[in-house]
Amino acid sequence: MSGPEQLTGTDELRLAIEACGYFPALIFDSVMLSLGEEAMVSYVVQHEPTITPDGIHRHVTVAVLTPTRLIINHTDDADATVGFGAQAASTSEVVGLRRVASVSLSRIVNEPSRYRPDGASVQEALLTVAWGFASRIDLEPATCDNPDCDADHGLTGQLVGDDLVLRMSSDADGAQGVDQLVRFGLALQHSTNIA
Secondary structure (H helix, E strand, O other): OOOOOOOOHHHHHHHHHHHHOOOHHHHHHHHHHHHOOOOOOEEEEEEOOEEEOOEEEOEEEEEEEOOOEEEEEEEEEEOOOOOOOOEEEEEEEEEEHHHOOEEEEEEEEOOHHHOOOOOOOEEEEEEEEEOOOOEEEEEEEOOOOOOOOOOOOOEEEEEEEOOEEEEEEHHHHHHHHHHHHHHHHHHHHHHOOOO
């Protein structure tokens, strides 16, 4: 009698994409086309539905780490062309690991005095990856040390690289989703040679 079949990384990725319930064949095929014959080191799948007065808009991000590349696939609703039903756009971006400039992984825990290294107390994770393609400027009014001053001191801010930002919480994505994001973020940090 044979034991249960072991799933491959590709099978696990396919099941994670299917669990989102949003055009899984399209998303999986798009990711596999970009992956090609290269091995997969780690992956994360994030499903972000947005409810608006027009209805529910869905967005799925799949990030795949290989020994040499970071593959990011975004699939979301597209405006339907007249005469066609629902449409989706699936876009894959590929970044060489040597181009990754920064990988920031934040883990948010409740009751940090009770933190356990097994990761069970991590409630939320935030992964920010920068390679210089996109950035944002966070601005706020500049102030001085004089509390009575009412002069306009202009603006101050910082330029923040955030080509990829993924956030998961145990409330919205489940503990497994948070754990998967942390594992992916750590694998990416260990794979990049940031100098």
